[in-house]
Amino acid sequence: MSKITTLYRRRLSKERGTVKKDWGGKISVALIYPNYYQVGMSNLGFQVVHGILNDNPAIISERVFLPEEEELSIYRKTGQLLLSLESQRPLPTFDLLAFSLSFENDYPNILTILDLGRIPLMGRERGEDYPLIIAGGITTFMNPEPLANFIDCFLLGEGEVILKEFFQIYLDLRLSAVKREEALRVLAERVEGVYCPSLYNVAYHENGSIASFEPSIPSIPSKVKAVKQVPFKGPLHRSRILTPNTEFSDTILVELNRGCSIGCRFCAAGHVYRPPRVIAEEEILTSLKEIVTRDTRVGLISPSASNFPWIERVTSYILDSGGDFTVSSLRADSLTKGLVENLRGSSQKTLTIAPETGSDRLRRVINKQLTTQQIIEAIILIARTGFFHLKLYFMIGLPTETGGDIRAIAGLVKSIRHHLIKESKGRKRIGRIRVSINCFVPKPSTPFQWFPMDTVNSLKEKQRLLKRALSGEGGIGISFDVPKWAYIQSLLSMGDRRVGQMLLTAHRNNGDWRQTFRSSDINPDFFVYRAKGLNDRLPWDFIDHGIQKSFLQKEYSLALAAEESPRCAPDSCTRCGVCSLVT
Ligand code: SF4
Known part of the structure; x- marks a missing residue:
């Protein structure tokens, strides 16, 4: 037995809920999370897709992860092909390789994984003998273009809907032994949400912007709809495999809601x-x-658990049943005494709040719909109810940000610490505050998609300012992300197909992006630092989320004027266009 096999079997022996299926006559899918086991198994979306695939009697799905350092050196030393976790089969023996993508910074790992499976990296170089490479997950329906050269077929939208339809057609094609190219065409024609990049042609203007983006055959859509599960219904979206080796050790993750009514x-x-x-x-x-x-631990996953309408009842039920729970982040303006008391009864000792920025003005720019006053009131409520540590998330480099906004972050953190101490009077211990400062990265299909990212030098200067302003403050820890990685994330987030060439070169340069940029024909700043025109054709414009471009343009203008917009009210609102389409 190889060292890898022993390692994987040991990993499996610590899991509860591992799916064991017979391979006979089934479509085999290697479901790949392009990061370590520990990271992938903490991802609810990955777990849900694994469950959906294996619930289908015609499919067997096994998990594949990026090998960790020691494991990777064994693979490289022995030349062994990358194996799946469950039955330790080599990657090329599967019918399909399905990547689950949540973060752009995992993209380089896709190429490492394909290399370890000895699968040609470029889609056009794969013949009939290779598995079909498909990909889904939030970054693919934000902007799949930087991966267009490597992925045969993207599934744009929510897995609960698109997987079922995709596999219905794919099974028929397999039974009729349809060739790869023909199969991609049929899938693109017949399954809503399927996007096969090789079936689309892109042309560029001399200044580098996109001139046209057209299907190469008339039978496939020029706009691909990102499919959604509306109404949102059961079975409960939850993790089914428990393992001690994750961020949420032995915790059942449960999705409470999808989307968010605020509109940041x-x-x-x-x-x-x-x-x-x-x-x-x-x-x-x-x-x-x-x-x-008794003893079940539930991780309640939501953009903001305190906004979930039945959060008090749900958390009370879990505690009354002898279980335990954790929540992801909380919105300061929707915290209630009942919820904080339930949190005191749970094992969660750190509460996460995201003020995002220090000033009310900049919070209006981003449409956070939260004031400094509301944040302080939440801190008072928390401190009076029990002992908690706090984790605070901020962003720097936001559009219209000034030096005063940066100083306001330090001021707000100090004010929060002051109120925490004041309201915790009589307690032996005061909670610590961990401040996480992240660089703003513009994202596709948001009103901020037209803004450039702040420069790496400017972000570093803002980090220095904050470090100076908060150093020496007792009980406060501060961490920063790395601006040069935010730059890469921005490139992979906002780029078009030409960024795929940079990704490939960076892979061949063993992750040396500096060398990659030096040899690139295209300046990466074009994608990261360019302010785009409101009518420019953007790489992801072919994806139809149901949101009207005019809505995003209006939100962009309101941001510049520091004006807020109302929250979503799906029963009565038609502002962005999504609800009029789905009702
Ligand atoms: S139509 Fe209104 S309620 Fe519906 S998603 Fe858009 S903004 Fe929100």
């Missing part, structure tokens, strides 16, 4: 997952009855 202008999830949808109260309580027993 920087947030991709708040736009591409429109309309906002929640699981009905009875449905979630009935499902929780099946999974919560």
